[in-house]
Amino acid sequence: MIEVEQLTKTYGKLxxxxxxxxxxxxxxxxxxxxxxxxxxxxxxxxxxxxLKYEGTIRICxxxxxxxxxxxxxxxxxxxPMLYDLLTVKEHIDFISHAYNCKDNQQITxxxxxLFELKEKLKTPAKELxxxxxxxxxxxxxxxxxxKALLVDEPMVGLDPYSIEATLHLLEKLKKQGVxxxxxxxxxxxxxxxxxxxxxxxxxxxxxxxxxSECETETLKNLxxxxxxx
Amino acid sequence: xxxxxxxxxxxxxxxxxxxxxxxxxxxxxxxxxxIYGVITISLLINPAQVYVMKDLHMAVLCSIGFSAxxxxxxxxxxxxxxFYETDSFILFSGPFTRKQVMRYLFSQTIIQSLMFSFITxxxxxxxAAGFTFTFPFLMTCLFGYFMLYMFFLSLTDYVYVLSITxxxxxxxxxxIVASLVVITLCICIVHLANQDFQFQNGMWTLVESPLFYxxxxxxxxxMLLFGVVDGNTMQAFISGILMLTAVLIxxxxxxxxxxxxxxxxxxxxxxxxxxxxxxxxxxxxxTRINTRMHKANVKFQTGAGAIYSKNILIMKKTRDFISITxxxxxxxxxxxxxxxxxxxxxxxxxxxFWLFQVMNTSDLxxxxxxxQIYLIPAKPFAKLWxxxxxxxxxxxxxxxxxxxxxxxxxxxxxxxxxxxxxMLIGYVSIFISATVLSIRILKSRTNAVMEQMMRMxxxxxxSLPGILLTVYMLINQVYxxxxxxxxxxxxxxxxxxxxxxxxxxxxxxxxxxxxxxD
Numbered sequence: 001m002i003e004v005e006q007l008t009k010t011y012g013k014l015x016x017x018x019x020x021x022x023x024x025x026x027x028x029x030x031x032x033x034x035x036x037x038x039x040x041x042x043x044x045x046x047x048x049x050x051l052k053y054e055g056t057i058r059i060c061x062x063x064x065x066x067x068x069x070x071x072x073x074x075x076x077x078x079x080p081m082l083y084d085l086l087t088v089k090e091h092i093d094f095i096s097h098a099y100n101c102k103d104n105q106q107i108t109x110x111x112x113x114l115f116e117l118k119e120k121l122k123t124p125a126k127e128l129x130x131x132x133x134x135x136x137x138x139x140x141x142x143x144x145x146x147k148a149l150l151v152d153e154p155m156v157g158l159d160p161y162s163i164e165a166t167l168h169l170l171e172k173l174k175k176q177g178v179x180x181x182x183x184x185x186x187x188x189x190x191x192x193x194x195x196x197x198x199x200x201x202x203x204x205x206x207x208x209x210x211x212s213e214c215e216t217e218t219l220k221n222l223x224x225x226x227x228x229x
Numbered sequence: 230x231x232x233x234x235x236x237x238x239x240x241x242x243x244x245x246x247x248x249x250x251x252x253x254x255x256x257x258x259x260x261x262x263x264i265y266g267v268i269t270i271s272l273l274i275n276p277a278q279v280y281v282m283k284d285l286h287m288a289v290l291c292s293i294g295f296s297a298x299x300x301x302x303x304x305x306x307x308x309x310x311x312f313y314e315t316d317s318f319i320l321f322s323g324p325f326t327r328k329q330v331m332r333y334l335f336s337q338t339i340i341q342s343l344m345f346s347f348i349t350x351x352x353x354x355x356x357a358a359g360f361t362f363t364f365p366f367l368m369t370c371l372f373g374y375f376m377l378y379m380f381f382l383s384l385t386d387y388v389y390v391l392s393i394t395x396x397x398x399x400x401x402x403x404x405i406v407a408s409l410v411v412i413t414l415c416i417c418i419v420h421l422a423n424q425d426f427q428f429q430n431g432m433w434t435l436v437e438s439p440l441f442y443x444x445x446x447x448x449x450x451x452m453l454l455f456g457v458v459d460g461n462t463m464q465a466f467i468s469g470i471l472m473l474t475a476v477l478i479x480x481x482x483x484x485x486x487x488x489x490x491x492x493x494x495x496x497x498x499x500x501x502x503x504x505x506x507x508x509x510x511x512x513x514x515x516t517r518i519n520t521r522m523h524k525a526n527v528k529f530q531t532g533a534g535a536i537y538s539k540n541i542l543i544m545k546k547t548r549d550f551i552s553i554t555x556x557x558x559x560x561x562x563x564x565x566x567x568x569x570x571x572x573x574x575x576x577x578x579x580x581x582f583w584l585f586q587v588m589n590t591s592d593l594x595x596x597x598x599x600x601q602i603y604l605i606p607a608k609p610f611a612k613l614w615x616x617x618x619x620x621x622x623x624x625x626x627x628x629x630x631x632x633x634x635x636x637x638x639x640x641x642x643x644x645x646x647x648x649x650x651x652m653l654i655g656y657v658s659i660f661i662s663a664t665v666l667s668i669r670i671l672k673s674r675t676n677a678v679m680e681q682m683m684r685m686x687x688x689x690x691x692s693l694p695g696i697l698l699t700v701y702m703l704i705n706q707v708y709x710x711x712x713x714x715x716x717x718x719x720x721x722x723x724x725x726x727x728x729x730x731x732x733x734x735x736x737x738x739x740x741x742x743x744x745x746x747d
Contacts, residue, residue, distance in 0.1 A: 070606035098535035
């Protein structure tokens with residue numbers, strides 16, 4: 001579970017995020033929507049403890065700066081940050097040892113197959129295409145078997161087949177009890193899989209909606225209605 | 230050409246505007262101009278009481294040596310491009326003739342040459358501290374270096390476009406450098422033979438010998454300067470004309486070049502632009518885009534230790550333990566202190582400058598900017614320690630070997646080597662911790678240039694107590710074993726304590742929010 005209470009983040013005089021509260025529960029896919037500059041990425045980075053903020057953030061019951069919290073969540077950033085000279089296998093070894101999850105061969109194997117990275121095990125990251133880098137970034141976040149998953153614009157750079165596979169994977173993880181929080185502005189892609197959505201604009205949450213509450217209205221229509229765009 | 234002149238003008242204006250866009254950047258720019266301005270003027274109007282170089286010839290040769298290093302490294306660089314990506318797209322796809330493009334390139338070279346010549350003249354003035362100079366001499370110096378850089382930078386571009394059209398011309402760069410080195414060596418040998426191979430004395434007389442004037446361009450530079458110093462107008466005029474002619478020949482060759490180089494030049498421009506972006510953002514070491522990798526293995530440690538294993542693996546793969554630049558730098562420092570009889574203490578002092586250089590190119594900065602290590606579930610201080618460890622090992626080993634080899638060649642007692650070694654260990658620790666501190670203070674807000682300058686400033690501030698002790702020892706020619714022991718240990722203890730304090734103050738940095746917050 002990811003719990004955010006009264007999160008505020010300011011850059012000088014600008015309030016990028018203004019007293020927002022949200023919760024991503026296990027067995028659910030929670031979506032953070034909003035136009036450019038709404039404060040989505042700031043929220044995600046605050047949750048991952050990469051920014052200083054005011055408010056309280058807990059991951060699986062632990063403060064987000066604790067070792068326990070770090071062990072519990074996986075983070076897939078919008079731009080993959082990989083080590084150019086390390087191969088796919090070396091990246092996997094590094095993360096497995098850093099997170100002390102060396103007995104994850106089976107799950108690693110599964111993700112290697114899913115992301116079609118098995119043939120690229122010896123390829124250095126710098127030689128991977130943009131999409132393959134994104135897949136490797138996802139794989140690294142998933143092999144630690146996170147209880148909570150933070151995803152920032154997950155489909156950027158992926159081909160249609162991979163987008164489909166990723167959506168299936170997110171649903172599978174959801175069924176396994178992972179709390180998933182996705183930040184995106186590409187609404188069409190997540191329309192089928194979301195359970196709960198927070199719509200942000202100008203640093204504030206302007207709408208909190210459950211899929212079960214929307215009968216015929218699509219998330220896209222709702223988004224345009226509340227953001228007035 | 231009107232359009233391209235306007236583009237050039239707009240770009241220069243934008244560059245200046247960008248420097249003054251933010252208050253911090255504007256203050257820093259003015260601060261740097263003032264610092265360098267004050268240093269230059271004070272050196273000129275108030276000559277130092279102590280001569281840095283005993284001989285003006287040596288100061289001139291050292292500054293020429295610096296320009297040779299710079300131009301040779303550009304000529305031999307494997308990664309070249311004429312422009313950055315945006316310029317390439319506009320120039321290669323726009324309605325411009327090849328001649329216009331080449332002239333535009335030449336106009337870029339003018340700015341670059343001016344910058345390089347200012348830097349070289351500054352170095353020369355610093356090296357020649359103690360001598361008084363006239364304004365015409367300084368202007369001649371600036372003109373000479375400007376011509377020297379114009380020639381070599383344009384030649385580098387010309388060889389580059391030639392090699393695109395035909396691979397066999399690629400060796401021209403090596404050939405040019407090799408020819409100049411061979412000519413210089415031949416002159417050295419001829420001169421030393423005339424001096425019955427009395428090495429140390431021979432080197433001194435060689436420095437003053439007019440034989441050096443026969444080395445193309447570099448020799449002409451010395452000829453020009455000493456033409457002015459000696460009041461030999463004809464000598465100065467001939468050398469000036471020779472340099473100008475050399476530049477005009479390359480200009481003519483470039484503007485009349487008809488080969489098709491656009492496609493490869495565009496690809497190279499994209500690569501260089503990507504590399505520069507990486508360097509500026511600190512995402513990774515930009516120069517590694519085309520690094521050759523070797524097979525290597527490592528047994529990963531668990532937790533924070535995995536960071537150390539990963540860095541050792543990268544080091545093994547790139548065999549990036551000591552670079553050619555490191556070897557050249559240490560070699561130069563040794564040669565200067567040995568042949569100029571400056572002694573082992575000065576050699577050690579020079580190694581401190583080399584440490585500055587190493588810390589600027591260290592992977593530590595890159596490592597501390599990758600978000601991966603903040604997310605690793607381990608104690609922040611442990612992560613910081615393991616991130617520092619590879620750099621610490623590398624620098625310690627290189628410093629120790631350089632000092633030991635230097636000590637043996639200088640015939641220094643083992644105990645003295647050990648004392649100086651202790652002193653430098655203190656500096657190693659302070660330099661590493663100051664690098665961490667600068668990242669902690671600067672976070673991710675600034676550009677790479679500002680970061681480097683701030684880091685330099687912090688390193689100087691942190692190592693000031695140690696430096697003052699060292700300078701005191703050098704000035705007072707302290708060779709007394711007891712004093713050396715006390716000073717060495719005091720400096721070491723002072724620096725180690727300061728380093729420990731800094732690292733403790735930064736211990737939470739790798740928790741994440743301490744670093745990336747704006």
